[in-house]
Amino acid sequence: MSGLLPARPRPEPGEILTSWLARLAIENGTSFGRLIAACVADTHYPSLDLDQHLPTPLLHGLALRTGLAPEVVRRTTLTPLMERYIGKRQRHGAYRWFMPVHPVRQRFTMHGQQLCPDCLAEDAVPHYRQIWRMSLVTVCPLHRCLLLDACPACGAPVDQRLSCDSRAPHHEQESLAYCGVCALDYRSLAWTSFDPLPTRQLRLEIWGPGITQKPSNGRLGKIALEGEVSRLISWQQSVLAPLEGRWIAIGGLCAETRSYLDTCRHLLRALTYDSRTLAFRREVSKRSGFPSTSLVETNRLKFERSPVRVRYANLQNLTWILGDWPIRFQECAQSLDRPPYGLLSRAEAIAFPPWYENQCMLAISSYSREIQTVLLKINKKVRAR
Ligand SMILES: [Zn+2]
Numbered sequence: 293m294s295g296l297l298p299a300r301p302r303p304e305p306g307e308i309l310t311s312w313l314a315r316l317a318i319e320n321g322t323s324f325g326r327l328i329a330a331c332v333a334d335t336h337y338p339s340l341d342l343d344q345h346l347p348t349p350l351l352h353g354l355a356l357r358t359g360l361a362p363e364v365v366r367r368t369t370l371t372p373l374m375e376r377y378i379g380k381r382q383r384h385g386a387y388r389w390f391m392p393v394h395p396v397r398q399r400f401t402m403h404g405q406q407l408c409p410d411c412l413a414e415d416a417v418p419h420y421r422q423i424w425r426m427s428l429v430t431v432c433p434l435h436r437c438l439l440l441d442a443c444p445a446c447g448a449p450v451d452q453r454l455s456c457d458s459r460a461p462h463h464e465q466e467s468l469a470y471c472g473v474c475a476l477d478y479r480s481l482a483w484t485s486f487d488p489l490p491t492r493q494l495r496l497e498i499w500g501p502g503i504t505q506k507p508s509n510g511r512l513g514k515i516a517l518e519g520e521v522s523r524l525i526s527w528q529q530s531v532l533a534p535l536e537g538r539w540i541a542i543g544g545l546c547a548e549t550r551s552y553l554d555t556c557r558h559l560l561r562a563l564t565y566d567s568r569t570l571a572f573r574r575e576v577s578k579r580s581g582f583p584s585t586s587l588v589e590t591n592r593l594k595f596e597r598s599p600v601r602v603r604y605a606n607l608q609n610l611t612w613i614l615g616d617w618p619i620r621f622q623e624c625a626q627s628l629d630r631p632p633y634g635l636l637s638r639a640e641a642i643a644f645p646p647w648y649e650n651q652c653m654l655a656i657s658s659y660s661r662e663i664q665t666v667l668l669k670i671n672k673k674v675r676a677r
């Protein structure tokens with residue numbers, strides 16, 4: 293258990309740890325589990341979500357066997373993204389904005405890993421990105437298509453480690469582009485695939501006409517966009533690349549990243565399963581044109597456990613409101629039968645940022661003014677008698 297591995301490909305920019313490990317295993321002619329066993333003695337490591345929790349002995353073992361600095365290895369895990377989006381206050385096991393994969397017997401049993409078939413098709417070496425594990429990322433910013441969180445042929449969760457272990461003999465180097473269960477080549481779904489017509493049909497079946505983008509002027513890769521996909525992508529990009537690492541500027545609003553995301557979280561709850569905000573949710577859905585998809589999971593992190601399509605629709609409603617803040621919010625919140633008090637009630641006793649709280653107060657006060665007007669009218673009538 294010492295010395296350098298014979299083949300030592302470096303992680304690609306933005307590549308996630310398990311993707312790099314799977315490539316290391318392939319290039320060294322071994323399996324995912326055996327590669328880890330070559331770095332550290334603990335045999336239960338392959339059944340951990342290593343991207344979220346990389347044990348320190350394995351981190352050092354990998355650094356030693358690949359000749360990379362431990363920091364380079366650490367940067368491929370989700371830790372740097374978690375530090376940015378959820379800070380140090382992490383509860384073990386489940387994190388906001390990061391989807392669980394729940395490995396059981398060395399297989400992912402949850403749909404927490406996504407992929408973009410076009411990205412895999414354009415990669416010199418197909419590899420998986422860190423941001424594909426984030427629940428707020430539902431669309432590829434480069435190819436503007438919905439990400440896949442399951443194999444469209446067999447329905448299995450996307451799992452790069454399984455792709456590595458069950459690789460087809462003819463496709464050794466590219467095996468991360470194949471489903472580990474049914475060996476579907478995910479790249480056959482890319483616009484740049486050799487068979488554009490069946491691909492188009494397949495994409496329509498998987499994503500539906502609303503999300504499937506068409507190549508414009510016959511030029512593959514150049515894609516005609518629908519307005520709503522652009523809005524979601526620009527929101528996604530603002531969140532993924534905050535200004536100076538701290539500030540998010542969206543739709544006339546400049547807010548501190550973490551409190552902004554906390555508020556997004558609260559709004560998502562209001563838009564998906566909070567019974568106190570049902571009327572508001574219906575109003576938003578009516579105006580935005582996107583279905584209000586209720587989240588049915590009863591566990592924590594309902595949003596992270598939802599399929600990509602559900603997250604997509606919910607984020608569309610959210611970014612519709614935030615895209616023209618506070619106008620759309622006020623229009624919806626002021627057109628209900630009752631003041632939307634539910635928008636101000638949250639599970640944790642943490643204060644809302646002023647940009648949100650003030651707008652809620654404004655919406656609620658608009659109702660009391662209405663009530664006051666009604667009372668005045670009644671009083672006038674009483675006095676007139
Ligand atoms: Zn892509």
Ligand SMILES: [Zn+2]
Pocket residue numbers: 443444445446447448471472473474475476
């Ligand atoms: Zn499959």
